[in-house]
Amino acid sequence: MKKYNAFENVQEQLKEIKEIIGLEDNIFEQLLKPQKMLEVSFPVKMDNGKIEVFTGYRSQYNDARGPYKGGIRFHKKVNVDEVKALSAWMTWKTAVVNIPLGGGKGGVVVDVKKLSEAELERVARGYIRAIQKIVGHDIDIPAPDIYTDSKIMGWMLDEYEMMAGRHMSGMITGKPLNLGGSKARGFATAQGAAYTLDLAVDKIGLDKNSTVAFNGFGNAGANLAKILFDKGYKIIAVSDSKGSTVNCMGIDIDDLIKHKKTTGSVVDYKGSETLSGQHCMEQDADILIPAALEDYVNEKNVESIKAKLIVELANGPITNHADKILNKKGVLIVPDILANAGGVAVSYLEQVQNAYALYWTEEEVLGRLKEIMETAFEEVWQEKENYQTSMRMGAYALGVKRVAQAMRDRGKS
Numbered sequence: 001m002k003k004y005n006a007f008e009n010v011q012e013q014l015k016e017i018k019e020i021i022g023l024e025d026n027i028f029e030q031l032l033k034p035q036k037m038l039e040v041s042f043p044v045k046m047d048n049g050k051i052e053v054f055t056g057y058r059s060q061y062n063d064a065r066g067p068y069k070g071g072i073r074f075h076k077k078v079n080v081d082e083v084k085a086l087s088a089w090m091t092w093k094t095a096v097v098n099i100p101l102g103g104g105k106g107g108v109v110v111d112v113k114k115l116s117e118a119e120l121e122r123v124a125r126g127y128i129r130a131i132q133k134i135v136g137h138d139i140d141i142p143a144p145d146i147y148t149d150s151k152i153m154g155w156m157l158d159e160y161e162m163m164a165g166r167h168m169s170g171m172i173t174g175k176p177l178n179l180g181g182s183k184a185r186g187f188a189t190a191q192g193a194a195y196t197l198d199l200a201v202d203k204i205g206l207d208k209n210s211t212v213a214f215n216g217f218g219n220a221g222a223n224l225a226k227i228l229f230d231k232g233y234k235i236i237a238v239s240d241s242k243g244s245t246v247n248c249m250g251i252d253i254d255d256l257i258k259h260k261k262t263t264g265s266v267v268d269y270k271g272s273e274t275l276s277g278q279h280c281m282e283q284d285a286d287i288l289i290p291a292a293l294e295d296y297v298n299e300k301n302v303e304s305i306k307a308k309l310i311v312e313l314a315n316g317p318i319t320n321h322a323d324k325i326l327n328k329k330g331v332l333i334v335p336d337i338l339a340n341a342g343g344v345a346v347s348y349l350e351q352v353q354n355a356y357a358l359y360w361t362e363e364e365v366l367g368r369l370k371e372i373m374e375t376a377f378e379e380v381w382q383e384k385e386n387y388q389t390s391m392r393m394g395a396y397a398l399g400v401k402r403v404a405q406a407m408r409d410r411g412k413s
């Protein structure tokens with residue numbers, strides 16, 4: 001079996017949408033690769049006094065619609081092709097939710113679980129120093145992603161502002177509230193997905209008694225599980241990198257969050273069975289939420305999926321091959337570039353607040369987020385109907401056409 005490559009996945013998706021929308025060759029070729037890709041290596045002094053050299057990347061995929069935008073991932077599996085793929089998905093994502101930004105992504109090859117807090121801070125500061133020349137509020141704006149959070153954004157902002165000798169809070173988003181962060185940014189990805197899930201549930205006639213399974217219980221996954229639990233959904237399975245916890249009667253998510261805080265994982269949770277990670281999707285859940293990494297649903301496990309609805313909280317969790325099989329089976333998939341766009345949408349709202357130095361209440365931010373997500377959902381649905389295709393290709397049609405038009409408007413065609 002061929003080894004999964006996220007960037008090949010991206011290029012195949014682009015070829016598919018090119019045929020569907022009839023995209024001209026010269027734009028297609030420009031969209032097949034990132035405009036710029038920077039690889040850096042930087043030294044960090046570890047607690048034992050020794051220097052370790054870390055590798056990082058920043059891919060600037062396309063800025064036709066505005067400055068590059070996208071998170072920074074800290075993970076031991078980060079690699080060039082993954083970062084490129086994630087930056088392409090950011091490009092379509094910002095276009096789908098129609099915010100004036102392009103797409104970019106960064107990453108550092110690091111296992112954060114092996115670092116002390118002080119080492120983590122030095123890695124964060126070292127990385128932003130290494131890429132400082134190519135970021136800025138009107139060039140490229142980083143944000144959190146897997147294993148990065150508001151605290152890390154605060155260190156990066158501080159390092160950048162010290163180098164610049166001035167305040168520039170809009171150069172990064174997902175910051176702590178005290179440094180110009182936005183209310184609701186911390187759970188925006190999950191909240192945005194919840195708005196799309198509500199609409200998708202209505203479209204296929206599922207009700208609130210539906211059962212839900214999660215793969216991934218990080219920031220996005222845990223927050224969405226909590227939102228759905230509070231709405232009355234029955235969450236029957238949750239998995240993380242250590243395994244799954246399964247309870248067909250439903251899991252108390254408030255309690256599971258506490259359990260994860262104390263033990264570091266969802267496994268060994270009282271009253272539930274602990275099984276291998278893959279078991280989660282073999283459950284009879286009506287709704288499946290992939291909330292971890294790419295390549296989660298692939299040719300090995302796609303046949304076991306029984307869900308009627310999949311909402312992609314993760315980026316690229318389903319391979320193209322598996323996606324085709326699920327579409328044939330009639331599973332409705334709310335694709336990543338729509339479903340998880342709430343995070344970057346509130347990042348944009350954060351930048352707007354930074355520009356005006358005027359801050360909104362949580363209610364105001366959520367009101368705007370809801371409008372952005374619901375508009376995007378309806379527009380994607382419209383494209384799906386127009387082209388008689390999947391929701392994913394509907395979202396690609398909407399996003400890629402918007403990026404292509406910006407390129408034509410710039411005379412790049």
Ligand code: GLU
Pocket residue numbers: 069070071072141142143144145146173174315340341343344345347
């Ligand atoms: N990392 C998030 C994503 O993949 C958020 C990016 C951002 O806020 O710029 O969409």
